Structures are given as structure tokens and as C-alpha cells.
Amino acid sequence: MKQLIVLSGKGGTGKTSVTAALAHLASHEMDIVLADADVDAANLELVLAPVKLEEHVFMGGQIAVINEEKCTACGTCYGVCRFDAVLRPSETPFTYSYRVDPLACEGCAACYYQCPEDAIRMEEQQAGVWFRSDTRLGPLFHAHLFAGQENSGKLVTLVKQQGRLLALDIEAELLLVDGPPGIGCPVISASAGADMALHVVEPTVSGVHDLERILSTTDHFGVPSLVAINKADLNPVRADEIAAFCDEQGIPVVGRIPYDTIVTEAMVQGKPVTEYTAGPVTAALKRVWERVKEHLWEE
Numbered sequence: 001m002k003q004l005i006v007l008s009g010k011g012g013t014g015k016t017s018v019t020a021a022l023a024h025l026a027s028h029e030m031d032i033v034l035a036d037a038d039v040d041a042a043n044l045e046l047v048l049a050p051v052k053l054e055e056h057v058f059m060g061g062q063i064a065v066i067n068e069e070k071c072t073a074c075g076t077c078y079g080v081c082r083f084d085a086v087l088r089p090s091e092t093p094f095t096y097s098y099r100v101d102p103l104a105c106e107g108c109a110a111c112y113y114q115c116p117e118d119a120i121r122m123e124e125q126q127a128g129v130w131f132r133s134d135t136r137l138g139p140l141f142h143a144h145l146f147a148g149q150e151n152s153g154k155l156v157t158l159v160k161q162q163g164r165l166l167a168l169d170i171e172a173e174l175l176l177v178d179g180p181p182g183i184g185c186p187v188i189s190a191s192a193g194a195d196m197a198l199h200v201v202e203p204t205v206s207g208v209h210d211l212e213r214i215l216s217t218t219d220h221f222g223v224p225s226l227v228a229i230n231k232a233d234l235n236p237v238r239a240d241e242i243a244a245f246c247d248e249q250g251i252p253v254v255g256r257i258p259y260d261t262i263v264t265e266a267m268v269q270g271k272p273v274t275e276y277t278a279g280p281v282t283a284a285l286k287r288v289w290e291r292v293k294e295h296l297w298e299e
Contacts, residue, residue: 001167002296003175005037005194007218008201009210011181014230015200017263018285019178020047020272022198025289027137030173034135035163036142037156037190038180039128049270050133050140058158060127060149063105064112070119071097077111077120086111103148125149130159132166139166153185160190183217191223196296198226198254203238208245215251225251226295228288232256252295255288257281 006022008015016038026032036044064085066077077098078086085104089096100111102125112120130143141163145152160177167175177194180186191197197218201211211227218225227246232239239256246253258280266276274282 001164001172001175002196003164003177003194004196004198004292004296005177005179005191005223006198006200007179007187007191007214008181008199009183009212009214010206011041013181013200013202014257014263015181016044016047016178017267017273018198018200018228018230018257018288019044019176021274021282021285022289022292023048023137023176024272024274025286026174026176031170032138032174032176033163033167033170033172034138034140035160035175035177036140037160037177037186039130039143039145039152039155039159039186040180042142042144044178045133045140045142047267047270047272048135048137048140050131050135050142052131052133054132056130057126058128058130058143058145058155059124060154061107061125062109062122063102063107063125064100064109064120065123066098066100067119067121068095068097068099070117072117072119073097074116076114076116080110080114082110083108128155130155130162132162138172139163139170141166152180153189156180156186156189157192160192164193183213187214187217188221191218191221194223196226196292197223198228198292200228200230201242202231203229203235203242205238207238207242211242211245215249224295226254226292227251228254229256231259233258252291254291254295255284257284257288 006019036042127149128145133140179190260281266273
């Protein structure tokens, strides 16, 4: 089984559209499992119409909770909190004890250890949900991280691990991962164990810079890289600049995908563009897939 992750140094490059197209093309040739690792804003499901088979609670970090009956309003917790998460009685109506704002609490437990009355406990909180779904292209694992919650890297790891286990169980040939944008912890979690990363980049002023950032991340963890230039015809000069940079770094450019509003039209219809039309974009994506296969299975 091979693991291919699709990444981008920033959001909005068309990463998910490319992932959906590759999933559609790959599903005609082999058994695949899909994982949407962009748990902060999962949207691969928008073009795959998944039927949810399983729903599971994801527990994130801990938050402090003050027992109002034990609290003597000494103010120790207020003094040690560095996140302004502890509210004084004067700030909370109809109460004479201190309270914790769950949205501000970072779970550091400083108040828990300093409370002289043992009036504070640390509780796990639900940070999101994750799903196993069925789609017309193959099984999909995806998740939803609640607003304001952390540990997205932990949830990404969970989603990807579930996809990997199923892929091994059913002897799928490919685990295709729609990765998070940027270069943060979720990207690192999603890239772990990948056989190859396909970076989707736009020909913009910041395109090379964004590509350099994400390449430094995948290179650091030893993940081989490929590059696809999306909407390449909007700025051929910048596209050539990106291609030249990749050539200097020894990174294959597997395709230049033209801009076409048909991609948006396909998304509105809930379909990958390769399933929706046989135009120039689909032809370019087919070439990308053929070159990705060449590099992925020769590794």
C-alpha cells in the first residue's frame, strides 16, 4: 500500500479539487481509501457525497472546573492563571465563587495544583467528532474539530491512522490523504509515514515562498515531493519561475493545470472535475495522475 498526501503551503490553491480528481481517476484503477486530514475545515466530503457509517467522539485537552461548594473565594487560582481564564465573583453574576471560562482555559492545571481547598478538578472535553463514511470512490475518513479547540494534530493522526488500518485490512493499493494547508502541526501529523507528497501551488507572487516553506517541512521528515502548478495559465511567468525553482531543487513538476470556471461548476454539482467534464482541466489532471503513479510506485 502506498500513501500519497496532497499539500499546499497556503489555503485556496485548489488542493482539495486536485485530491478529489485524483481519487476519481485512481478509483477506476485500484482500491483506494481516502482521508481528509484538514480537520479544521474539512471539505473533501463536499464533492464525494459521503454516507456516514460511523460517528465517534474525539476528546481533546483538559479544562479546569471549580467546585462552587468547596470554593472559598481565596483568589489563588485567579493569581496563578496566565491566560485570564479564571473569572472573579464580581465578573460572574449570581455566584460568590470563582469560575473558569472554558474557552479561555488552556488546561495547564496551574490552578488545580495551587488550590488550597482542592476545589478544582481537571476534566476532559469533547473537542470534535470523526467519521467513517462510504463514498462512490471508496471509504472516507474525515472529522470536524469544534471551534476554538486545539489538538488538531492529534485528530489528524487519528483520522489518518484509521484510514491506514482499513487500507491494510482490505488490501487497498492507495491511501490518498487531503492534507491541511500551511506548515503547522496538523501538516506534520498528516505527512508522517507518507510515501510521497504532491504539492499544489499557484503562480502568484507568494507561490515560490509558500512552496519553499512546505517543502522544507516535508524534506525535514524525509517525504519525497512532487509539484503540480494549478491555474498555471493565469500567470505563465510565475509558473515558469516555480518550475525553474523546482528544477534547481531536483523536484519533478508533474503538471500544469489550466484555470477554468468549470472546476467551480463541478464542485457546485458535488463532483470531481474529472467526473464532470472531459475538458482541458481533466486532460491536465489525467497527465498529473499518470506522472504521480510513475514516481509513487517506483519509490
